[in-house]
Every structure is written in structure tokens, then in C-alpha cells.
Amino acid sequence: MPDAFPLPDPAEALAALAADRSRRPVLVALDFDGTLAPLQDDPAASRVLPAGVGVLADLAATDGVSLALVSGRAMADLHLLAEVPVGTLLVGSHGAERARVTPHGLDRDVVRLTDDQADQLATLGAEAAAVARGREGVWVETKPTAVVVHTRLADADVARSAEQESLALGERLGTGVMHGKAVVELTVLHASKGEALIALRDEIGAPVVVYAGDDVTDERAFEALGEQDITVKVGPGDTVARYRVQSPEDVVAALAQFRDALAPSAG
Numbered sequence: 001m002p003d004a005f006p007l008p009d010p011a012e013a014l015a016a017l018a019a020d021r022s023r024r025p026v027l028v029a030l031d032f033d034g035t036l037a038p039l040q041d042d043p044a045a046s047r048v049l050p051a052g053v054g055v056l057a058d059l060a061a062t063d064g065v066s067l068a069l070v071s072g073r074a075m076a077d078l079h080l081l082a083e084v085p086v087g088t089l090l091v092g093s094h095g096a097e098r099a100r101v102t103p104h105g106l107d108r109d110v111v112r113l114t115d116d117q118a119d120q121l122a123t124l125g126a127e128a129a130a131v132a133r134g135r136e137g138v139w140v141e142t143k144p145t146a147v148v149v150h151t152r153l154a155d156a157d158v159a160r161s162a163e164q165e166s167l168a169l170g171e172r173l174g175t176g177v178m179h180g181k182a183v184v185e186l187t188v189l190h191a192s193k194g195e196a197l198i199a200l201r202d203e204i205g206a207p208v209v210v211y212a213g214d215d216v217t218d219e220r221a222f223e224a225l226g227e228q229d230i231t232v233k234v235g236p237g238d239t240v241a242r243y244r245v246q247s248p249e250d251v252v253a254a255l256a257q258f259r260d261a262l263a264p265s266a267g
């Protein structure tokens with residue numbers, strides 16, 4: 001099916017960026033699920049595409065490039081599943097968790113909830129479990145700052161009613177609500193991929209950010225970036241990104257081309 005909103009492929013913009021040494025360091029920031037890792041019924045089965053593993057390692061080792069993963073995943077989950085190279089910056093829980101991969105494990109900021117927030121998380125968990133109860137294929141994931149109602153395995157009408165109830169629950173008891181791909185996420189902390197990305201860019205002093213993502217939460221990141229940045233929507237759907245590719249395989253191919261174009265001028 002043709003895209004309702006056709007957007008150019010990022011290849012040309014990435015090639016121009018690679019050729020321009022004045023625009024370093026570049027922050028290459030990537031979403032995980034649906035961007036580097038194809039979507040799975042079981043979130044524990046998600047992995048970076050095999051062809052992407054080496055490309056990420058090469059980018060992380062390239063002078064003038066900082067690599068970051070910016071994900072809704074809980075930090076521990078992201079670190080375990082993504083297996084990214086030392087030096088990679090990790091943003092988890094949509095911005096609520098931050099870490100850097102070191103040779104000895106994660107150097108991380110631990111999220112501390114107030115007593116009230118911990119109570120709120122427990123209540124959301126219990127109420128979300130009540131939404132899932134009796135609905136085949138609906139289940140609840142618990143993260144340090146959120147609970148997530150998953151509906152990917154449910155029939156369409158079951159999924160729809162579970163998502164509607166979850167959204168209402170979030171409005172009633174959550175601090176934030178996010179409706180992603182077959183998930184409704186109910187959070188007890190305000191967090192945004194956009195704010196996290198801008199904080200990373202400022203810390204690194206990157207004049208250009210390359211960001212790719214596939215889901216509605218990635219729109220917060222696209223919105224936070226500017227004309228000088230390269231924002232890439234993965235797959236179909238409305239977006240404020242400037243470029244589009246169709247799949248995680250396309251993301252890896254674009255990153256490989258970027259890596260190759262950077263190489264001659266890296267020394």
C-alpha cells in the first residue's frame with residue numbers, strides 16, 4: 001500500500017552529513033523495538049537484526065559519532081536485549097532511565113520513586129491486571145516507572161476494549177498515558193523521548209542528531225529536533241519526521257551506508 005504521506009529516503013542527507021566534518025560530533029540515536037529489532041509477539045524475543053550488530057559496533061567506534069538507544073523499554077531489559085557496544089548511551093523507560101554501557105556493565109542513574117509514586121505504580125499494576133483478567137491474549141508488563149497493557153496477541157475486538165479501558169485507567173490514575181503499537185503504557189513519572197534526546201544532544205554538543213523510530217512515542221523525539229537534524233520514520237503512518245524507510249532492515253542498510261561514507265574521512 002502506498003504511503004499516505006510520502007517522504008524521501010534519508011540516504012542523500014546521510015551521505016551529505018558524512019561528507020561534512022564541520023558537523024561533528026553526530027549523535028546517532030535509535031529507537032529499539034520496530035526500528036533496530038523487528039516487532040515480536042513476545043517482547044523477550046526482540047533482538048537487534050544480526051546485520052545491525054556489527055554496524056552499531058562500527059558506528060560506536062567511529063571518531064565523531066556518539067551512539068545512543070532511546071527506548072520505551074525498561075533499562076535492564078534494553079541492556080539485556082540490545083547487546084550494544086561499550087560506550088553506547090542508553091535511554092530507557094521513554095526517558096525516565098539513563099545509562100552508559102561500560103566494559104564492566106551499566107553506569108546508570110537509578111530511578112527512585114517517592115512513596116506516593118510507588119503506591120501509584122502498585123495501584124496501576126493491580127488495575128491493569130483487572131483489565132487483562134478474562135481477556136485472552138492481553139497481559140501486563142511491569143517496568144520501574146510504568147505498567148504496560150499488551151494486546152498484540154488478542155483478537156481485534158478484545159484488544160480494542162482492553163486498550164480503551166487502559167486509556168481510561170491511565171487518565172484516572174496515571175501521571176502519563178502512551179498508546180503505542182498494541183500497548184497502552186501507564187506511567188507514574190513524566191518522561192519524554194524528546195526531552196531525553198535534547199539533554200543528550202546538549203551533553204555531547206552535537207550539532208546534528210540522526211534519529212530513527214517507528215512508533216507514536218518517537219514522534220516526541222522527532223518534534224524536539226530541528227531542521228538541521230535527520231529524522232527518520234520507520235514504516236507507515238502519520239509523522240513529523242522528514243524522511244521515511246519501510247523496515248528495520250532498511251534502517252540497518254541506511255546506517256551501514258552512513259558508516260561506509262564516514263570511514264574515508266574518519267582519520
Ligand SMILES: O=P(O)(O)OC[C@H]1O[C@H](O[C@H]2O[C@H](CO)[C@@H](O)[C@H](O)[C@H]2O)[C@H](O)[C@@H](O)[C@@H]1O
Pocket residue numbers: 031032033034038039040041042043044046070071072073074141148150152180181182183185215217
Ligand atoms: O521505544 P521502543 O524501543 O520502541 O519500546 C517501546 C515498547 O516496546 C515493547 O513493546 C513493543 O515491542 C514488543 C516486541 O516487539 C511488541 O510485542 C509490542 O507490541 C510493542 O509495543 C515493550 O514491551 C514496551 O515496554 C516498550 O514501551
